[in-house]
Amino acid sequence: MTRTSLTQLEARDGFIPRHIGPSDAEQAAMLSVLGYQSRAALIDAVVPANIRLKDKLDLGQFFDPLPEQAALAKLKGIASQNKVMKSMIGQGYYGTFTPPVILRNIFENPAWYTAYTPYQPEISQGRLEAILNFQQVITDLTGMGIANASMLDEGTAAAEAMTLIQRVGKSASKVFYVADDVLPQTREVVETRAKPIGVEVRSIAAADIENLSEPCFGVLLQYPGVNGDVRDYRNACEKLHAAGSMVVVAADLLALTVLTPPGEWGADVVVGNSQRFGVPLGFGGPHAGYLATRDDYKRSMAGRLAGVTVDAQGNKAFRLALQTREQHIRREKATSNICTAQVLLAVMASMYAIYHGPKGLEQIARRVHRYTGILAASLRQLGFQLVNETFFDTLTVVTDNADEVHRIAVENGINLRRVDARHVGLSLDETTGRDEIAVLAKIFGQAAGKDATVDFDSLDNDARDAFPAALSRTSAYLTHPTFHRYHAEHEMLRYLRALADKDLALDRTMIPLGSCTMKLNSTSEMIPVTWPEFSNIHPFAPDDQTVGYREMIGQLEQMLCAVTGYAGVSLQPNAGSQGEYAGLLIIKKYHESRGEGHRNICLIPSSAHGTNPASASMVGMQVVVTACDENGNVDLEDLKKKAEQHSANLACVMVTYPSTHGVFEEGIKELCEIVHAHGGQVYVDGANMNALVGVAGPGIFGGDVSHLNLHKTFCIPHGGGGPGVGPVAVGAHLVPFLPNQASTGYQRNEAGIGAVSAAPYGSASILPISWMYIAMMGADGLTAATETAILNANYIARRLAPHYPVLYTGHDGLVAHECIIDLRPLQDKTGISNEDVAKRLMDFGFHAPTMSFPVPGTLMIEPTESESKAELDRFIEAMITIHAEIVKVERGEYDRMDNPLKGAPHTAEVVTADDWQHSYSREVAAFPVPSLRKRKYWPPVGRADNVYGDRNLFCGCAPIEDYE
Incomplete structure (x- = not known):
């Protein structure tokens, strides 16, 4: 028996394997499916070499990961400097x-x-x-x-x-x-x-x-x-x-x-x-x-x-x-x-x-x-x-x-x-x-x-x-x-x-929503939120009572600068949309400071999330849409043409990276160079930052400003639709324009934009969640999380490819941290839509992937790094089983309207009713795979009628007679 040394015995459990779902053995098995010997080899193949970070993240005192209890103790020490x-x-x-x-x-x-x-x-x-x-x-x-x-x-x-x-x-x-x-x-x-x-x-x-x-x-x-x-x-x-x-x-x-x-x-x-x-x-x-x-x-x-x-x-x-x-x-x-x-x-x-x-x-x-x-x-x-x-x-x-x-x-x-x-x-x-x-x-x-x-x-x-x-x-x-x-x-x-x-x-269950990054929100990250030193502090309390808060916030700003490659961060925006809005105001203020306040054209690729053009409109910019090519990449020729056309008035471009289509576009640096050559700024939407941390930095490969979604990449939970935090990160030339709140005495720089949120640090009480995540992961852990997220996405894409076309891929058929599967060919043959697949997944106990964005008729899947191979395989099994059901519709074995997909989701009330009028069995409806007999979620209602709800709008508690 091999003797364990005292040093080994003294090593505490690390947080990294608690956060990253697949074990080393499971990762090796997934890599073999993809044909790569190591995770590093996969990343070399996925991420363009010209944007790769040359060094590890410089997280300073947080370079090495802290065990959970040590991180809690360190943060408690910081919090204790606050006076409640x-x-x-x-x-x-x-x-x-x-x-x-x-x-x-x-x-x-x-x-x-x-x-x-x-x-x-x-x-x-x-x-x-x-x-x-x-x-x-x-x-x-x-x-x-x-x-x-x-x-x-x-x-x-x-x-x-x-x-x-x-x-x-x-x-x-x-x-x-x-x-x-x-x-x-x-x-x-x-x-x-x-x-x-x-x-x-x-x-x-x-x-x-x-x-x-x-x-x-x-x-x-x-x-x-x-x-x-x-x-x-x-x-x-x-x-x-x-x-x-x-x-x-x-x-x-x-x-x-x-x-x-x-x-x-x-x-x-x-x-x-x-x-x-x-x-x-x-x-x-x-x-x-x-x-x-x-x-x-x-x-x-x-x-x-x-x-x-x-x-x-x-x-x-x-x-x-x-x-x-x-x-x-x-x-x-x-x-x-x-x-x-x-x-x-x-x-x-x-x-x-x-x-x-x-x-x-x-x-x-x-x-x-x-x-x-x-x-x-x-x-x-x-x-x-x-x-x-x-x-x-x-x-x-x-x-x-x-x-x-x-x-x-x-x-x-x-x-x-x-x-x-x-x-x-x-x-x-x-x-x-x-x-x-x-x-x-x-x-x-x-x-x-x-x-x-x-x-x-x-x-x-x-x-x-x-x-x-x-x-x-x-x-x-x-x-x-x-x-x-x-x-x-x-x-x-x-x-x-x-x-x-x-x-x-x-x-x-896993929630495989593309662009939304539904990952582990660990209990140790959540615990500090309810500490009185964080929860019971008034936003306008005197500075000498909030020393700990501001130290924690300052450290988190430094962490995020290290992760992104930018020079400054403001945590005031309390949603990703507010971060976008703040970033565009900063760009606007920068141009004004140079006597170029006339610059008001914002180039936005057609694939962009709807908040991008909405934010641009809110700051008075004119949106000019640029095309995407057949592979889903930004069409650089069209972008170059429109940048030249609007050169005198070009304010910025808003681009998501990796692309909204889930691909590391090879031309991102060229895109930045084109826009800069015409006097514009590059806004890199941080929605897909979970594919970049420790691998590439937007502030290094050409971005001037980004917002980050702490409720995606940095583990603040989604809360049923909020809260979120959308800090804005900027290059050195934009740091003077980060938001102030003059009305309450919070001023970073006199040139800064006005307040974008009601409190100087936005949703401050949930910032300890992201602080804890970064502190417990350290430089290597954050990088491993990104690499594993990319591995998980590619494993799902490869396993599903024989059944559903993967719409956009890069080198060697690889994707970034998410993939889009195309349901349109199957719908053309069978009438089964992506919505039908989304509803049928509920019978398997899964939340559907992102539906119809960025491409109508598709599903965008993002598994994150927190899901184990067992959970990925459970989802893959569900999707393959659903494909087999669609094939039965195609062959005429199931009726085009009376089939398990059109009937989904199936409630317990429907399945157990005396009257069963479907051509498929109750067993197929409720237990399409054997594992559901041991672990079954029953949807509480059948498919919601959206048209009826909008035509008969009612937005309050049910009438009293419903309770009688």
Whole structure:
């Protein structure tokens, strides 16, 4: 027996083999199928030599991988530098209690956080129901006709609302007014969005809105205002509407449980943030914003919309509605570039509302308001004057020495809002109790040189609502049974489990979505997200309280620079679409700095994802489409011709690499040289970065700017459609133009673009996930992950090639990290479509690959590096079995309309019904391969009727009679 040395015994388990699915032996077996001796030989054949990295990634202190426990300990040490204080800063962010049943069973549950966007509704019924619940919460509380399935944050929701009313309104004006008590970060995001599309943003005192006489297409109001005022805007709305203007209101959801909703006093669009409904502060995100509007504008509103339809058996089913208005369909004509929402956080907020119910929410709101009234009375007794006589939860206090008040507050563990030298702001929330009120009175009393005690009983007896009686809410909300049934924890627990059981997520099966990179979201990566040092920090807390956060963020920026070859990174964009938008704004600002602001042409290959042209349109660029050749590559001759044609005005090219078709194009360096020769910049879309890390760097082979999808390549989970993070990475010449947030004092460089998200670091609380991934993988691990992803994709492509044509390949028939299989020849022969294959895969317990993108009638498959050979073989077996079923249709053994593919997916109700009218057997329907007898997922509904759902649009909770 060979003796093991102490050194070997001391070596801890590494994370790399936990993340990479196939073992060495399995990889060798796959390589033999492909005809290569090693993974290195395969990569040499796949990746063009002229873009290959010559050296290993320079990850500095993270070059060598850390074991899981060591990485957690290191990050804990960094996090411990943060000071977790009681933040009463407000300004759109509040303390809240996340009910433990929601924390454990949604936020920390992979059945929820590893799910994908519900584009395949039959296997997404659980999260679709939860999204509908969220939409119902928003429509009820705002008093509007329809709400979408969440926005990225309040600032970007307000910007989307501005462009919405400009589209649907009748005013020819280009002026948009913003009240002076709108959240400053919201105003800045609106200004950033407005400038490139020619909208002029003007300020107006909130008190003067009613007297506004200048023409404008709309105004933005805050309800309540940032300083606490609760204003009655009824008359103002009437006058604005009479003048042809429209009204956007940013509203606090908790306040709307006791205040008259904006929909009842004239708002055309209502936006905001659902953070205080049980979602941790997280240094600014992720939090689900919302947008609600009149039913008339549903086809013009941005973002996703969940709706109700029927399935093939006539049963109720949920689905995403009106998708033809989204960016992936309408491209540069899209209303928005939004691709990722904040579904996981919207689900949490909806469940918070369900768990508390309308009575519970109102009790929380009234308690917060009562405490605020008691505190206001105490401050007046101490001689302090309040700026706002009306309020819900926020007070702005006049003081001779604001700095002294803040100093004493911090000594007592409390952060207050720094308004200016003579004013201090404070906001109470769900976590405020008598102890905090007593401490606040003591703080102001000490600053004034007075003793302060709070007589709660006396002040409570004298307390009255501190907002106009005309604004006291009288309308009912959350009347649906869903919001009255699950207040007991057992009931809530079972409801959450029942919803999760309807869905397919990564905790059950491989999700082989091309372009979406559904890989392992390891538990060790997820754990730090809920640490108080990360989750309980206000985004505008003083810098000396966020040292750990900023150290972690700085290290992650350096990691991403090393991975991409770029010189600088901003983590502010909180979605891939926002990263695209920021990158194009940076290019625009760069050209302006050189006196070439006229450059406005953006070249985009015809194969590009819809967010590319949509983003270009949003920054005021003109999209010129370039052709792809018969092999799916960018047609360099056509690109060269159009670059020459538009040379004087060429701003940039947007190109995805490897290509959207899943191929490492040989001409990428030449493409960069062509565009640079005509004064343009090269934007490399980072959607396919999982094929590049450690192998090639876009910042090295010619890219000037890229966005990265941390929710793809760097392991942040998709959360059922969000959250995402889309940092923007740039070359040295573009670093000065990375985004700032001047309104909150965050400035990287005075030349930088304005804020693109409401918080300076975007969705900061989930950045530890990517930090942990890179730290645990190290340079060799990251490279191995990329190589294995390419190996897995080529193994699937080679195994499926005899059954389905692989549409685009490179050298030796090889693909990158994904492959496209062509169903069109089979459809021509049999009538079986790629949609039929997608639905039939559900019977095998699989989520379908990406359907009809980038080529109609195809499926794009991306297995990632995290799937074992056993899981790949299970998927391959399913696809080969499905091909055999299609052949039976072709031969006439199955009817062209009555066959297992057209009938899919098959629910348990259908398979076990007494009446079975199909020509194929129940066994074929339910158990097409033997392994399903031991491991079977039953789709909860049959095939959803998309046409019916759009023609009979219904986007809220089911009618009450459905529960009777």
